[in-house]
Amino acid sequence: MTDGRTVTLQDVQDAAARIGPVVHRTPVLCSRTLDELVGAEVFVKCENLQRAGAFKFRGAYNAVSRLSAGQLAKGVVAYSSGNHAQAVALAARELGTTAVIVMPEDAPRSKVEATMGYGARVVTYDRYTGDRIALGEALAAEHGLTLVPPYDHPHVIAGQGTATLELIEETGDLDALLVPVGGGGLAAGSAVAATGLLPGIRVIGVEPEAGDDTKRSLEAGRRITVPVPRTIADGQAVAAPGELTFPINQRLLDDITLVDDEQIRDAMRFAFERLKTVVEPSGASGLAALLTGRIDPLPRRIGVILSGGNVGAERFAEIVQG
Amino acid sequence: MTDGRTVTLQDVQDAAARIGPVVHRTPVLCSRTLDELVGAEVFVKCENLQRAGAFKFRGAYNAVSRLSAGQLAKGVVAYSSGNHAQAVALAARELGTTAVIVMPEDAPRSKVEATMGYGARVVTYDRYTGDRIALGEALAAEHGLTLVPPYDHPHVIAGQGTATLELIEETGDLDALLVPVGGGGLAAGSAVAATGLLPGIRVIGVEPEAGDDTKRSLEAGRRITVPVPRTIADGQAVAAPGELTFPINQRLLDDITLVDDEQIRDAMRFAFERLKTVVEPSGASGLAALLTGRIDPLPRRIGVILSGGNVGAERFAEIVQG
Numbered sequence: 338m339t340d341g342r343t344v345t346l347q348d349v350q351d352a353a354a355r356i357g358p359v360v361h362r363t364p365v366l367c368s369r370t371l372d373e374l375v376g377a378e379v380f381v382k383c384e385n386l387q388r389a390g391a392f393k394f395r396g397a398y399n400a401v402s403r404l405s406a407g408q409l410a411k412g413v414v415a416y417s418s419g420n421h422a423q424a425v426a427l428a429a430r431e432l433g434t435t436a437v438i439v440m441p442e443d444a445p446r447s448k449v450e451a452t453m454g455y456g457a458r459v460v461t462y463d464r465y466t467g468d469r470i471a472l473g474e475a476l477a478a479e480h481g482l483t484l485v486p487p488y489d490h491p492h493v494i495a496g497q498g499t500a501t502l503e504l505i506e507e508t509g510d511l512d513a514l515l516v517p518v519g520g521g522g523l524a525a526g527s528a529v530a531a532t533g534l535l536p537g538i539r540v541i542g543v544e545p546e547a548g549d550d551t552k553r554s555l556e557a558g559r560r561i562t563v564p565v566p567r568t569i570a571d572g573q574a575v576a577a578p579g580e581l582t583f584p585i586n587q588r589l590l591d592d593i594t595l596v597d598d599e600q601i602r603d604a605m606r607f608a609f610e611r612l613k614t615v616v617e618p619s620g621a622s623g624l625a626a627l628l629t630g631r632i633d634p635l636p637r638r639i640g641v642i643l644s645g646g647n648v649g650a651e652r653f654a655e656i657v658q659g
Numbered sequence: 660m661t662d663g664r665t666v667t668l669q670d671v672q673d674a675a676a677r678i679g680p681v682v683h684r685t686p687v688l689c690s691r692t693l694d695e696l697v698g699a700e701v702f703v704k705c706e707n708l709q710r711a712g713a714f715k716f717r718g719a720y721n722a723v724s725r726l727s728a729g730q731l732a733k734g735v736v737a738y739s740s741g742n743h744a745q746a747v748a749l750a751a752r753e754l755g756t757t758a759v760i761v762m763p764e765d766a767p768r769s770k771v772e773a774t775m776g777y778g779a780r781v782v783t784y785d786r787y788t789g790d791r792i793a794l795g796e797a798l799a800a801e802h803g804l805t806l807v808p809p810y811d812h813p814h815v816i817a818g819q820g821t822a823t824l825e826l827i828e829e830t831g832d833l834d835a836l837l838v839p840v841g842g843g844g845l846a847a848g849s850a851v852a853a854t855g856l857l858p859g860i861r862v863i864g865v866e867p868e869a870g871d872d873t874k875r876s877l878e879a880g881r882r883i884t885v886p887v888p889r890t891i892a893d894g895q896a897v898a899a900p901g902e903l904t905f906p907i908n909q910r911l912l913d914d915i916t917l918v919d920d921e922q923i924r925d926a927m928r929f930a931f932e933r934l935k936t937v938v939e940p941s942g943a944s945g946l947a948a949l950l951t952g953r954i955d956p957l958p959r960r961i962g963v964i965l966s967g968g969n970v971g972a973e974r975f976a977e978i979v980q981g
Contacts, residue, residue, distance in 0.1 A: 646935040654976035
């Protein structure tokens with residue numbers, strides 16, 4: 338890391354070496370049906386099968402594992418719409434420390450329960466009126482906890498990039514990579530890894546239409562804040578790009594594609610019926626972008642990150658039934 | 660095969676060599692959550708990820724691939740509640756022949772569509788009043804088609820056994836194997852493979868409570884016919900054990916465990932939420948038996964076959980919502 342504010346391929350490779358023994362090397366799925374439908378060779382990186390159900394464990398473990406003994410003795414705190422919560426809770430447990438997680442009151446029940454299941458304490462706030470950052474910082478100050486940000490931290494970004502490192506190790510050359518964008522940590526880490534290994538690759542971010550803050554920000558050339566997005570893609574319901582993630586994404590993303598809730602729903606259904614795999618709404622947005630057929634020009638060999646699979650069966654039923 | 664009526668380990672190994680290039684070597688899934696819940700080491704063989712969505716492709720391809728050029732020129736016919744249909748349709752397409760499939764009128768829409776998607780012609784009958792065997796035989800006689808039975812054929816049974824061959828190659832020693840029982844082809848093939856490789860293994864069949872024909876038949880010492888079972892496990896809605904499968908299962912199965920629809924539903928939900936994988940009701944019955952905690956004594960290392968994943972998203976939603 339040159340100035341402590343950006344992330345290099347070497348940082349992602351260091352993260353991979355550090356987290357390798359504890360993360361799942363998730364499978365890369367291929368499907369004739371998908372290839373025929375899309376008209377390209379598609380490689381699906383199944384981070385829905387990662388520990389704690391999403392890519393988030395990579396960044397969280399990388400960040401928490403670098404804390405000092407003194408910091409670990411006091412514990413960590415995180416704010417998250419869900420998957421980062423479970424990731425930090427599990428990383429804390431694995432590293433012998435404690436976690437307090439600040440979650441929105443309307444976070445999916447399955448995510449709250451899973452977070453508590455990993456031994457974390459959950460504190461809730463109102464997604465539409467509360468300030469989770471202020472709450473997280475207050476808890477950190479009061480109890481001497483170390484804040485583990487969901488995306489705006491070099492160790493988190495580097496950790497998230499390791500999924501793409503694994504993907505490209507397995508597939509070799511790719512013409513494009515589709516990656517969901519929420520706060521931009523996965524996108525930034527993935528873009529660093531992908532463009533570092535394959536200089537000619539197009540890295541395309543995918544946002545929900547209702548949460549197009551990164552697309553708008555890239556167009557404006559500066560970070561734009563949108564109203565808190567109302568979308569089924571709760572993991573991408575972020576109002577503004579990160580301070581650290583945005584400059585990386587500005588430099589390395591080729592484009593941002595938007596998908597609406599109906600397209601996300603169709604992608605979840607496709608993953609369920611044809612790939613037999615469970616993807617949550619945010620996790621399906623990359624696949625949704627591919628299935629809409631709007632990636633133009635169509636690359637020959639495409640990587641897609643299915644970023645998470647934390648959706649309860651009842652919630653899935655509601656989503657499918659529209 | 661000694662008398663053409665039974666199946667040996669060598670037959671299963673021959674089938675494996677023959678079908679190896681075209682079937683998926685499906686993954687064996689392990690889950691800390693599942694191990695902790697059950698209190699044993701569990702190895703889940705994911706035949707829901709097999710081509711055409713179920714183990715059935717193994718037996719169908721093994722059987723169809725052995726037909727003569729003359730038989731292949733005329734085509735094949737099969738009757739099936741669903742997964743064997745897709746399997747024969749795909750096997751026929753792969754081997755350059757045509758398939759006519761006899762299906763119940765109330766077969767899941769997704770299974771009918773998938774079967775036609777593989778290029779087969781579908782003929783329907785009423786599950787509660789029709790005689791699918793007579794219909795299949797009439798079509799065979801009229802058009803010179805070769806009937807590919809869903810379970811009562813040595814090549815079909817040997818093909819189904821290859822999933823267990825792969826499982827044990829990967830896991831080594833197992834104390835028990837849980838396998839869903841419908842017509843008994845998967846159970847018989849699995850039992851031949853498992854006991855052939857591991858003489859001390861317990862092979863436990865699992866039937867839906869409403870379709871306990873094999874359990875009753877084992878108790879009676881002869882094939883018993885029950886009323887056509889009404890259960891969500893449509894792939895196990897078989898009224899009597901097979902003529903060829905029954906003697907094999909009588910000789911090699913340790914026991915039959917029954918599960919009800921609610922337990923199957925819970926297992927499907929568990930597979931969805933914790934394993935992030937899609938299992939159809941019949942495919943989940945082995946897992947359901949394990950999750951009920953009624954396998955006694957509890958083996959230390961258990962293999963479970965998730966036999967199929969062909970359930971539409973809407974149907975899954977209905978099932979989850981009870």
